[in-house]
Amino acid sequence: MDIDVLGPLGVRVNGVAVMPSAPKPRKVLALLALHVDRVVPVGLLVEELWGERPPRSARTTLQTYVLQLRELIGAALESGAEPGVVSAKDVLVTAPGGYVLRGGGGSSDVREFDRLAGMGYRAMDAEDFAGAARWLREALGLWSGSALADVRVGAQLEVEVCRLEESRLCALYQRIEADLRLGRHRELLGELTVLVSRYRTHEALHGQFMLALYRSGRRTEALAVYQRLRQALVRDLGLEPSAQLRRLQQTMLQAGEPTPHTVPSSRDPRLLAVG
Incomplete structure (x- = not known):
């Protein structure tokens, strides 16, 4: 099966x-x-x-x-x-x-996604960013739309769909992080433009977009991304940006070089909030 x-x-x-x-x-x-x-x-x-x-x-x-x-x-x-x-x-x-x-040993795209994403995460931990980007890109390639796109989900399936979509978003964030570590800043700009428009209060993705713009020589636009995010967070959630994102903004205001301590990390749960 x-x-x-x-x-x-x-x-x-x-x-x-x-x-x-x-x-x-x-x-x-x-x-x-x-x-x-x-x-x-x-x-x-x-x-x-x-x-x-x-x-x-x-x-x-x-x-x-x-x-x-x-x-x-x-x-x-x-x-x-x-x-x-x-x-x-x-x-x-x-x-x-x-x-x-009973699956009878057949294929399952969820199991294959979990396997490939796991390999990508382990590669990230080992700082093998090229391998991580490759494995995570392959994992994300298994998706052909929203999970169970043609099923009218009820309460139980809705929970499962949300879980799967969160797993997809986490893998996507990590793949972009790997690409950023490989210096692919300009190549990511189009993709990140779409993502921050879709996830208006997702701090980690906005941080990645800011970083990609900044390292592409577009500091003014990077700072404008921060301001738009702050407005959305205050308006929609009553929250200010996280301390980590504020540090990234301050580094950019001072025309400094972002370090691992100022770049948003997927390990911070707050930064993975979906909006």
């Missing part, structure tokens, strides 16, 4: 798509796919489908959705080289208290 969630949902068995068109069975499949090879409790599935006030028939209806998914899986299994060796119930398993989608 091959599973994609970093963009539109995609689940394939023997290369055949297993994709219900109805919204609720699609939600069930998405939640099972996100937790592949792990038990997803019935209660969690019910909450995703109906929220805090499920109908009395919720569990029966959920069983119907599971049967529909097994029909799709069964049809895909029959197209395999050895039809009948594995049944749909072996793939979508009823477990104590819930259901398990």
Whole structure:
């Protein structure tokens, strides 16, 4: 089984798509796919489908959705080289208290993203910035849009999507940091222009944009980025920029050279606030 969630949902068995068109069975499949090879409790599935006030028939209806998914899986299994060796119930398993989608050793874009991003982070720690940029760029290349872009998410899936998007943003920040360490300041300007427009109160990205502008000989524009960020933080969140970002601004006002102590770091949780 091959599973994609970093963009539109995609689940394939023997290369055949297993994709219900109805919204609720699609939600069930998405939640099972996100937790592949792990038990997803019935209660969690019910909450995703109906929220805090499920109908009395919720569990029966959920069983119907599971049967529909097994029909799709069964049809895909029959197209395999050895039809009948594995049944749909072996793939979508009823477990104590819930259901398990068995991956069977197939691919998962989330697992591959985590593997590549982990290699990138370790390379950053080792100050192998070229390797970090390469691994993190490859990890980010697995994304083809927002996570579960074609699924109407409920409460449970929304939490999972937010978690995945935060992981993506962290990897993106680290990849840009690696590129900055490699002196690719001018090449980053276009990308960072778009990012700070999208994340108006994300201090770390604004700090990176300031640094890229400053080291490209555009100090006035770098300082203007700080002022726009400060206005957005005060207006939207009632906060002043972090001490680290203020130090970076002061260094630029004095036409000094930013050091690791004045450059925003992804290790500061405040600097990763998304707006």
